[in-house]
Amino acid sequence: MLLQGFANLFANPVTVALIAIGDLAGLIFGAIPGLSAFTALAIMLPLTFSMEPVVGISFLMSVYVGGVSGGFISAILLGIPGTPSSIATCFDGHALATKGQSYRAMGVAVLFSFIGGIFSAIILSTLAPLIGQVALRFSPYEYTAVILLALTTVSALAEGSMVKGLLACLLGVSLSFVGIDQLSAYTRYTFGFRELRGGFALVPLLIGLFAVSQVLSNAAKRNSVTPEQAKLSVVKQARMKGFGITWKEFLHCLKTAGPAAAIGLVIGILPGIGGNIANLLAYTFAKKTSKHPEEFGKGSIEGICAPETANNASVGGALIILLTLGIPGDNATSMIMAGFQIHGIAPGPLLFSSGNVLVYAIFAAFILANVIMLAEAYFGLPIFSKILSIRTEVLLPVVIAFCFVGSYSSNNRIFDIAVMVAFGILGFVMKRHKYPLAPMVVGFILAPMLEENLRRSLMRSQGSLMPMVQSPIAVAFLVLTAAVLVYTVVSEVKKSKQAAAAAANESDD
Amino acid sequence: MSESRKDQLSGLVFLAFSIFVYAASFSIKMTKADSLGPQFFPQIVSIVMGILSLVQIFSSTRKNLKEKREGKQTEKKPFAVNLPLLLSIALLLGYYYLLKPVGFIPLTIVYLFCQMYLLFPKGSFKEKKLLIISLCTSVAVPIAVYYLFYYGFQIFLPAGILG
Numbered sequence: 001m002l003l004q005g006f007a008n009l010f011a012n013p014v015t016v017a018l019i020a021i022g023d024l025a026g027l028i029f030g031a032i033p034g035l036s037a038f039t040a041l042a043i044m045l046p047l048t049f050s051m052e053p054v055v056g057i058s059f060l061m062s063v064y065v066g067g068v069s070g071g072f073i074s075a076i077l078l079g080i081p082g083t084p085s086s087i088a089t090c091f092d093g094h095a096l097a098t099k100g101q102s103y104r105a106m107g108v109a110v111l112f113s114f115i116g117g118i119f120s121a122i123i124l125s126t127l128a129p130l131i132g133q134v135a136l137r138f139s140p141y142e143y144t145a146v147i148l149l150a151l152t153t154v155s156a157l158a159e160g161s162m163v164k165g166l167l168a169c170l171l172g173v174s175l176s177f178v179g180i181d182q183l184s185a186y187t188r189y190t191f192g193f194r195e196l197r198g199g200f201a202l203v204p205l206l207i208g209l210f211a212v213s214q215v216l217s218n219a220a221k222r223n224s225v226t227p228e229q230a231k232l233s234v235v236k237q238a239r240m241k242g243f244g245i246t247w248k249e250f251l252h253c254l255k256t257a258g259p260a261a262a263i264g265l266v267i268g269i270l271p272g273i274g275g276n277i278a279n280l281l282a283y284t285f286a287k288k289t290s291k292h293p294e295e296f297g298k299g300s301i302e303g304i305c306a307p308e309t310a311n312n313a314s315v316g317g318a319l320i321i322l323l324t325l326g327i328p329g330d331n332a333t334s335m336i337m338a339g340f341q342i343h344g345i346a347p348g349p350l351l352f353s354s355g356n357v358l359v360y361a362i363f364a365a366f367i368l369a370n371v372i373m374l375a376e377a378y379f380g381l382p383i384f385s386k387i388l389s390i391r392t393e394v395l396l397p398v399v400i401a402f403c404f405v406g407s408y409s410s411n412n413r414i415f416d417i418a419v420m421v422a423f424g425i426l427g428f429v430m431k432r433h434k435y436p437l438a439p440m441v442v443g444f445i446l447a448p449m450l451e452e453n454l455r456r457s458l459m460r461s462q463g464s465l466m467p468m469v470q471s472p473i474a475v476a477f478l479v480l481t482a483a484v485l486v487y488t489v490v491s492e493v494k495k496s497k498q499a500a501a502a503a504a505n506e507s508d509d
Numbered sequence: 510m511s512e513s514r515k516d517q518l519s520g521l522v523f524l525a526f527s528i529f530v531y532a533a534s535f536s537i538k539m540t541k542a543d544s545l546g547p548q549f550f551p552q553i554v555s556i557v558m559g560i561l562s563l564v565q566i567f568s569s570t571r572k573n574l575k576e577k578r579e580g581k582q583t584e585k586k587p588f589a590v591n592l593p594l595l596l597s598i599a600l601l602l603g604y605y606y607l608l609k610p611v612g613f614i615p616l617t618i619v620y621l622f623c624q625m626y627l628l629f630p631k632g633s634f635k636e637k638k639l640l641i642i643s644l645c646t647s648v649a650v651p652i653a654v655y656y657l658f659y660y661g662f663q664i665f666l667p668a669g670i671l672g
Contacts, residue, residue, distance in 0.1 A: 050662040163565050167523050170558040174530050174551070181537075181547040188537050188547055189530075212601065219627050220594040393633075394643060397624035398650050401617050404604065405654060409664045414608055421601040433519045451550040 002125055005360030008054070009368060015055050019062040019365060023373045024380070026066020031384050032395060033074050036083040037067025041335040042207050043402040045342070046409050053343035054358055058365030060339045061319075064332055065117060065369040068275055068315050069377060072109035072308055073384045076102050085275030085311040088283035092296060092303030099299055103381065108245055108301050109308045110377040112257055116309035117370035119261040120268070120316020124323075125363040131324040132352030132359075140457035141468040145477035147450045150271040150327045151443060152481045156488040157270075158436035168435045172443030173450075175200060182452055195415045202338045204407035204420035205444065209437050210331050211403050212424025215396050217431060245301060253305040256286050264310035268317020271329035271442060275311040282310030312370075319366065323347050323359065327446065334441050342410060513576060516569035523562035531555035593627045600624060612669015617651035 179199025
């Protein structure tokens with residue numbers, strides 16, 4: 001099946017070329033601090049409108065892979081994570097760079113990004129069809145339970161307090177009410193606006209919340225920075241051959257990469273937390289289990305290999321849950337979800353029924369995207385360091401210009417630009433008040449599914465919740481949901497007690 | 510505004526929003542075919558949201574009172590208008606209103622340059638190099654994008670005065 005996917009892929013050279021372009025664009029965006037895989041996807045999405053579904057989605061996959069990988073470039077050269085998924089890469093990567101060994105650091109990062117990506121691609125293509133088969137047998141009861149679990153984990157594990165996460169999530173859910181009710185075909189919450197009958201479109205909503213809000217927060221900070229502070233300096237580095245590490249070092253690192261890849265994959269599967277948590281967690285794990293923990297933070301190559309393996313492995317994990325259940329875990333996967341919607345494909349278990357060629361083409365594209373990423377990142381290393389001298393003040397408005405194009409052309413209406421601007425302002429205000437945005441987006445995307453399944457199950461059981469408790473799978477998901485809630489409440493109480501104790505100690509001094 | 514004050518305020522906004530969602534659900538037409546109907550889910554969601562916002566208001570008020578008692582309350586800062594922020598919002602809204610009459614290319618050129626000016630720290634444009642880079646990007650990007658989409662993807666952006 002997978003071979004067939006590859007055959008389909010190579011039959012069309014345009015697809016392969018597009019994957020190469022997508023990877024490169026992703027790498028560049030990932031490398032620039034402030035722009036991430038999400039921004040790259042937002043810009044590239046309108047380009048796929050006129051493509052064939054398989055081609056368009058393969059292209060978006062490659063942008064995603066490149067975007068998650070690219071973060072290491074600025075993390076190592078500047079000590080600034082290019083994307084949130086490369087925070088831990090800074091610790092040792094930049095330490096090596098200050099010693100003039102940035103080439104070696106980047107070699108390790110490229111190599112292990114690839115290994116993490118390929119590992120998760122293999123798991124994705126073997127495990128996803130199995131999960132898809134199971135999910136195909138889900139009744140509305142199980143679906144309701146699994147969506148509840150996804151929404152709770154996203155809200156509870158997001159940064160900030162749990163109550164804020166849940167409120168943001170419910171706000172997203174409420175926003176999804178606008179438009180036509182799927183089951184009864186009556187319009188809701190449109191307040192007489194004809195443009196709102198179809199509800200808010202996902203693309204302008206996403207772009208507004210994440211991209212426009214960022215321009216606004218950068219503009220808000222403008223007067224607190226002087227022109228001199230805004231300049232960044234790049235350190236000159238020695239050039240080396242190959243990936244800059246020996247076979248022995250490579251094999252040694254492979255031992256660290258194993259657990260890191262597993263961590264990344266599992267974190268990726270959980271909705272709401274993605275590359276950034278995987279990156280940090282794998283680093284901490286590698287440091288705790290290493291034979292030389294004292295080298296960490298001073299330029300240990302293990303300390304680069306673990307986080308870089310993990311963040312790329314998390315991509316495959318996130319795709320598993322997106323493809324099999326139709327649940328996006330974070331803002332970048334939401335954007336891929338928007339890509340699916342635009343091409344009229346609903347991700348979910350049905351993709352796996354009837355031996356769909358599309359799924360295997362996507363798997364093949366994902367693997368190929370990782371391979372091409374390795375080649376491009378390897379040969380592009382000297383060029384990437386130059387790209388970092390482009391100023392974000394110039395880039396960010398250009399990103400917004402592309403966002404205008406994306407919002408407008410997804411439905412060919414100017415109204416969607418108003419939606420984008422409105423959500424940009426909302427996103428800015430929410431960030432200011434420390435409300436996480438990811439739960440809101442996931443709530444917005446999953447709410448129609450949740451409502452439909454909840455209402456279907458209650459209709460089926462004539463208003464009783466008993467059948468849901470009788471399904472073992474549904475009960476397992478519900479118990480997990482409760483466990484996540486209890487865990488978060490307990491750890492938040494602990495944290496606030498610690499903070500109170502620290503404050504008390506301070507006042508004693 | 511202190512952190513707890515901000516939380517109080519946002520809790521109130523969410524409470525108001527949940528009441529609004531609940532109240533507006535009554536104007537949804539009911540169906541006979543489906544026993545639960547299109548009102549059911551919005552009402553549940555708004556009730557849960559209302560409860561959570563009460564929790565938020567309660568906990569932030571308690572925190573606020575505690576801070577007051579301990580005299581930790583910071584002095585009130587005079588309310589300052591953040592001009593770059595407001596102008597950026599105005600630019601975005603202006604873009605929405607003017608896109609149809611003015612068209613993509615000229616409007617985007619203006620938008621890009623103004624937005625770059627609003628992002629660069631004050632006085633950056635005294636440096637000739639930055640000014641030239643900004644100007645060139647502002648002009649080149651919209652033209653390239655317009656023709657890329659026109660010929661490459663058959664997506665037609667509003668032509669406006671040039672059309």
